[in-house]
Amino acid sequence: MQPMFHRQEALEVPAVSVSEASALRSCRPVVLPPAVAAAVWRGDALGQTVSTTWPSGFDALDAVLPGGGWPGFGLTELLLPQAGTLEFRLLGPLLGRIAAEGGRMVLVGPPIPPHAPGLLPHGVGTDALIWVRADTAAERLWATEQLLKAGSCGAVLSWLPAVRSDQLRRLQVHAAASAAPAFLCRPAHAARESSAAPLRLVARAGGVGDDWQLLVDVVKRKGPPLAHALALSAPPAGLPQVWPSRRVDAPRPAVVVSREAGHAVVRAEAAQSRRTASFH
Structure with a gap:
């Protein structure tokens, strides 16, 4: 007697290559919920920050900054060829806006003492500035970290010429919890180094x-x-009123150095009149 058994027919499934499967998946549109789609950022698009931003005072700069201005909730690195020369020309409009709203700017370890008369044209008075004298790198780092953790400043501007990557990550963590804009001023050659700051x-x-x-x-x-x-276009505040533009196409009066005047510089017509008078 032959044993009885049931033979199960195998279903034949057409073979599909990996490339064809990927192509089939790519043809299906993926529809994300609106809240999720708004939070997705594509690398080929300018990011829109969800934090507070302040206009920089320069339309061309705002057009290329995520969110259209200086960001809060994160670090911004200013990399400069020489410390203490260009920072306030770039940040003056922002500091004036913060001062007008009653905020205070804290400067940590600036390389030169703050020049208060130079900030007045931006609307920044001495009552809106706090200068933290920190001579060593450790002091500047500690003071910056405490200010970011407190989150009670209108803006923090710190000069940190030498800082490690792990220290930058820690500062970024604290800055991410503070709405105030935070700026780190570092040497220009630091652009070759990695940094946790989202804007450099x-x-x-x-x-x-x-x-x-x-x-x-x-x-x-x-x-x-x-x-x-x-x-x-960022002239030093108040300087255009007393010093004209340095454009090379602007007409300039001719000047000569007269032997009679020694070290003095006189105009050409004045020197000519002196020589004419000596012949009479």
Whole structure:
């Protein structure tokens, strides 16, 4: 007697290659919920920050910054060829806006004492400035960290020429919990180093004929890389009223150094009149 058994027919499934399966999946549109779609950022688009932002005072700069201005809830690095020369030309409009709203700016370890008369044209008085004298790197780092943790300042501007990557990460963690804009001023060569700061800019002065321009490179931001430098008209506050533009195409009076005057510089017509008078 033959044993009885049931034979189960195998279902034949057509074979599909990996590339074909990927193509099939890519053809299906993925619809995300609106809340999720708003939180998704694509690397080829300029990121829109969810934090508070302040206009920088330069339309060209706001156009390339995520959120359209200086961000809160994070660090911003200003990388400069020489400390103490360009910071307030770039940040003056922001500091004036914060001072007008009753906020106070804390300066940690500036390389030179703050020049209060130079900030008055921006609307920043001495009552809105707090200068923290910190001579060593450890003191500046500690003071900056405590200010970011407190979160009670209108803005924090700290000069940290030498700081490790792990220290930057810790500062970024504290800055991410504070709505106030936080700026770290570091040397320009630090652009070659990695940093946890989500926004990094390199600023340098323009040439003689550039009408007090600042050239700004955005070396790191939430978005595609910026291929060109921004030319911002940023004269020192109050200086254009007493010192004209440095444009090379502006007419300039001719000057000569007269032997009679020694060290003095006199105009050409004045020197000619003296020589004419000596012949009579």
